[in-house]
Amino acid sequence: MKNFYHILLLALILFSACEEKPPISEDKFIRIYAELVSVPDSVSVDSLMFADYKQKVFSNYGFSEKDYEQTVKFYNQTPEKWEELFKKVIKYIESVNDSSKSEI
Template sequence: MKKRVSSSALFLLIISPILFLTCERAAPIPETKLVKIYSEIVLMQDTSKLSQSEIKHRVLKKFSVNDNDYEETIKFYNRTPEKWQSFFDSVIVYIERSKPKSVKSDVKSLPEQSLIKDN
């Protein structure tokens, strides 16, 4: 006795794998948070004597992110390389906005009297 497969079941068997393969899961860490994490790591590498792994550990702890989620997020970006450009643009903007503004000197900020005496 032959069993007949309904057309809707056949349709699901064909479409399900296609949908599964084309659906993209989101990165475990949202981009805005990853920008902050990455920026902090870069800044600490420039100013700290800690090892790179220790810096990463401390920064991830500060942002309450585990190592697995961080690595999975990096893998997500590696699967979609075009996302890296947007990410790095965001990092540059974030770091620029985080820099302390330099104070421009003007006449009002100069001392009224010179500290050097004329002889």
């Protein structure tokens, strides 16, 4: 009976240690998400151009649309994660805008 509890304890430890991770790391997802919400004016959101643009962004980072969707699903499971991610996306976009202004 003692072995059963040891095995159960070990299983619980292993289960809690195996936190689900999204296919795209947070750092890269922030950049991808920022690019998708900062669509250039030349790309129409209502056209196939946006779909092409999305595929180009995913390809530039080495991910597929499925990877992106699975990562969105990961964040959808916990609204607090989205909130933190949005803050980081805003900070990233601001830093990109600030650095492009200083280049002018």
